[in-house]
Amino acid sequence: ENAQLKDIISHAKEYGFVYPSSEIYDGLQAVYDYGAYGVELKNNLKRLWWETMTRVQDNIVGIDASIFMHPTTWKASGHIDSFNDPMIDNKDSKKRYRADVLVEEHAAVFERAGDIEKANALTGALARLLEAEDLAGVRDLITNEGIKCPISGTSNWTDVRQFNLMFSTQVGSVAEDSTTIYLRPETAQGIFVNFLNVQKTARMKVPFGIAQIGKAFRNEIVARQFIFRMREFEQMEMQFFVRPGTELEWYQNWADTRMKWHLALGIPAEKLRKHNHEKLAHYANAAMDIEFDFPFGFKEVEGIHSRTDFDLKSHQEFSRKKQQYFDPEVNQNYIPYVVETSIGADRLFLLTLCNAYTEEKTEEKSRTYLKLHPAIAPVKAAILPITKKDGLPEKGKEIVELLKYDFNIIYEDASSIGKRYARQDLIGTPFCIAVDHQTLEDNTVTIRHRDTTEQERVPISELHGRIAEATSF
Numbered sequence: 001e002n003a004q005l006k007d008i009i010s011h012a013k014e015y016g017f018v019y020p021s022s023e024i025y026d027g028l029q030a031v032y033d034y035g036a037y038g039v040e041l042k043n044n045l046k047r048l049w050w051e052t053m054t055r056v057q058d059n060i061v062g063i064d065a066s067i068f069m070h071p072t073t074w075k076a077s078g079h080i081d082s083f084n085d086p087m088i089d090n091k092d093s094k095k096r097y098r099a100d101v102l103v104e105e106h107a108a109v110f111e112r113a114g115d116i117e118k119a120n121a122l123t124g125a126l127a128r129l130l131e132a133e134d135l136a137g138v139r140d141l142i143t144n145e146g147i148k149c150p151i152s153g154t155s156n157w158t159d160v161r162q163f164n165l166m167f168s169t170q171v172g173s174v175a176e177d178s179t180t181i182y183l184r185p186e187t188a189q190g191i192f193v194n195f196l197n198v199q200k201t202a203r204m205k206v207p208f209g210i211a212q213i214g215k216a217f218r219n220e221i222v223a224r225q226f227i228f229r230m231r232e233f234e235q236m237e238m239q240f241f242v243r244p245g246t247e248l249e250w251y252q253n254w255a256d257t258r259m260k261w262h263l264a265l266g267i268p269a270e271k272l273r274k275h276n277h278e279k280l281a282h283y284a285n286a287a288m289d290i291e292f293d294f295p296f297g298f299k300e301v302e303g304i305h306s307r308t309d310f311d312l313k314s315h316q317e318f319s320r321k322k323q324q325y326f327d328p329e330v331n332q333n334y335i336p337y338v339v340e341t342s343i344g345a346d347r348l349f350l351l352t353l354c355n356a357y358t359e360e361k362t363e364e365k366s367r368t369y370l371k372l373h374p375a376i377a378p379v380k381a382a383i384l385p386i387t388k389k390d391g392l393p394e395k396g397k398e399i400v401e402l403l404k405y406d407f408n409i410i411y412e413d414a415s416s417i418g419k420r421y422a423r424q425d426l427i428g429t430p431f432c433i434a435v436d437h438q439t440l441e442d443n444t445v446t447i448r449h450r451d452t453t454e455q456e457r458v459p460i461s462e463l464h465g466r467i468a469e470a471t472s473f
């Protein structure tokens with residue numbers, strides 16, 4: 001883990017954003033809990049996604065499907081047969097690695113050293129071997145390249161084996177009638193199996209979309225880089241159902257729309273890029289990732305996939321229930337094609353933290369603050385009476401009453417005003433509102449702005465409007 005990521009991880013813990021799960025028992029690998037400010041930030045991100053995907057769009061509605069689904073779902077979706085990662089163990093350290101990740105990291109070393117040709121040759125060879133499901137070939141590539149285990153430093157490797165990423169559990173109390181079911185590894189299938197329910201009951205016409213936010217579970221082996229890759233995480237997915245033949249146009253359309261969304265949240269254009277998949281999943285005819293420049297390099301945050309009619313067709317086959325739509329415009333029955341946008345709420349959270357984390361050093365002072373878009377900041381304003389005397393706390397609490405029903409507000413009257421400003425900076429509060437003796441005379445307060453640290457005098461009656469304007473998206 002590099003230094004910047006380390007700083008962000010400790011900041012997240014220290015200031016109430018993210019803690020390791022069950023930390024008193026030394027944590028559980030790749031599982032995390034969100035703290036007081038973390039849950040606010042995460043909820044704000046989810047709400048913003050939900051509003052821009054459903055309320056603002058006139059042809060997308062939401063659902064909330066279960067985590068448990070009929071086991072045949074995963075047969076039909078292909079997850080039982082092919083949701084695998086190729087794994088390899090080092091015989092000396094007994095550590096397990098994703099074979100493809102070992103090769104990619106090895107290639108990245110050449111890329112950083114400027115040997116792009118060698119890097120491309122390696123990733124090309126890997127892609128061809130995986131495509132051909134040649135696991136022995138992947139092992140040979142790792143051995144021939146002399147790729148070493150980072151722990152033992154040896155290249156004493158086992159064979160490469162496929163490892164399914166789905167968690168399973170048992171339903172039913174006695175052995176005879178218990179059934180193996182899976183914790184969903186993606187939320188999308190809950191949308192596909194409800195396609196006709198939603199289409200009929202919400203009276204949707206193709207093209208239309210169904211959006212969902214919910215937990216997903218994957219038994220990730222390479223679980224590193226904090227909340228980038230978790231075993232329990234949240235996805236925000238939208239499946240857009242279109243007339244066959246129009247899917248690639250919609251695919252471009254959604255890729256652009258989603259890119260604009262990230263830019264509108266304040267992510268600089270040079271920190272985002274689109275990455276087209278050369279190797280397509282079994283269900284896709286086009287796929288790209290939106291990547292963000294994390295402290296550990298450009299990595300996927302969101303996938304845009306043209307999934308064809310693979311899922312609906314397969315569910316029709318396995319369930320023997322027609323998954324067709326009658327399109328009155330062309331007077332035809334067909335299985336719609338699907339364009340999907342899929343983003344992890346936790347990965348978006350990490351992107352947001354990395355992008356917001358700012359260390360400012362000038363000759364006089366240094367400060368750390370989170371430069372969050374006010375629309376997603378966990379706390380919108382802090383009300384800070386400059387002393388605990390002379391009726392200032394009472395006045396401050398009156399202001400809290402004016403604002404707290406519409407915004408998440410903090411009230412604090414202990415310690416020096418400078419310390420209180422610094423503390424709000426660390427959690428990304430855009431406005432600090434200082435209440436002083438003049439406030440009692442003329443009902444004005446001082447607003448101190450997080451990013452510029454500039455202060456201005458404002459009537460209390462303007463506060464609500466000011467905050468509402470700044471925090472709208």
Ligand code: ATP
Nearest residue numbers: 218220228229230233300301302303342343344347
């Ligand atoms: P990766 O290649 O990083 O494993 P993926 O291609 O398997 O990701 P998808 O199946 O397309 O990912 O999932 C869509 C989105 O869900 C990803 O872009 C990511 O934001 C999120 N996501 C997937 N797996 C995880 C995970 N283990 N932890 C956190 N977020 C995840």
